[in-house]
Amino acid sequence: MRHEDYRELLALEAAGAVDPSEVRALDAHLSTCAECRAELDSLRDAAAALARTVAPVAPPAHLRARVLEQVKALKASTTGAGAPRPVAGDARPAAATNVAEEARRLLRRLSLWQLFGARPSLGFGAAAAALVIAALAALSLSLWGRTHRLSAEVARLTERLGSSEGELARERGQLARVREVNEFLTAPGARVMSLAGTKTAPRASARVAYDQATGRVLLLAYDLPPAPAGKAYQLWFIAGGRPPLPGGVFKTDAGGRASLSDRLPPDAPGLNAFAVTLEDERGVQSAEGEMYLLGSDS
């Protein structure tokens, strides 16, 4: 498409009427064309005016309280993630604080749009890329509202500053992964469910983020005992009243943590629970092994 064709699309984009098939191409063009971005902003102002023609309606009072609570919780966890860990005689905590600060400053200068559309021409050096990783990691992880577990995750990422060229490639991979996680977690319709350990593994826990619209599923599990040889953990999708549908298999790392990227089974309306069992490492079609994690939406 030529520039003029993209310009034609701008009003449709502002009116929320661009074909899904053209959205990606338009976004790609916009990330490189300031003239179109400016025109789109102006058209968006006009479109947003339409919201003034709708009658305002006060939302229920409890919603305000809930939102403010959630914001408080998110803020507490983000602060925890960036704060220095008290380690006697270790110079690193101060460095970690500075890094988090730098990351925050960097983020403030760039809009999230620019970050997600980052091109090599933005001139990210190794240090800057690592800062962005730390910042995006903090941003993503704060969405989960965790505390000390995630602060360890962020500290681990921030400690990789000053890495050599060799590690940069790995960090770029991590950046892509964090970006993917962040996009997924902020997707509209993404829901998060907590799974609790059963009697078999009372200390285990997990969170599952899933999005009915895109079918994406992300599982993060903690404190699972290592699977014996030949076995692995398997995720199950449970819709009320029907046999559980099999998901992917995964193993834990040395720290008992695991992650799994999966897809919702296409024919599972009424999905309201997830479970994790220990099965043959190739995965099975119906659950036979011990259940380790269970969570339901009630």
Place this chain on the structure above:
Amino acid sequence: MLSQERTESDARDAALLAGVAGGDERAFAELYDRYSSILFGLLLRILHSRAEAEDVLQEVCLQIWQQARAFDAARGRPFTWLVTLARSRAIDRLRAVDSRDRAALRAAEEPPPEAAAGSADEEAARSEEGEIVRAALAELPEEQRQALLLAYLGGMSQSEIAAARGVPLGTVKTRTRAGLKKLGELLRNRLGQYAV
């Protein structure tokens, strides 16, 4: 007069968003108090479901908290940013709804609502800026106004609008585009404050 009030209001909102970006919970609460009714009304209009609208409003609020630093006052008005964000999430929620339910919502959409004197719209009419926008809308040729409202507030895709109105897809696109551009011109003339 109105354009000066709007400039001041925009500056205040931009300051609040900057506060939110810096983690200021009180700024966030003030922003909520200022705009939650407009956003909730918009969500209700698009989703036709109180439960869905409440859900999405919570999501929108959290997204505002998380992404306030992405707002750039040089590029647009705070109100636009908030509304665009809210509308996008509402549309995505609408599209995630089971297709049977969506057909029922579509049926509720026809005939397209005129910005008319129903008691539900009286509150909006009382707002001076709302009145100006409604008057400008009324000046659009009917088919442009319908196309714009169905797309923006009705959350209908261009193909759905084309099917509903019995006109080719290209015609709908032309009408939507022309309608929005004309609306923008009319508003710039009357309010004198829109960027560009």
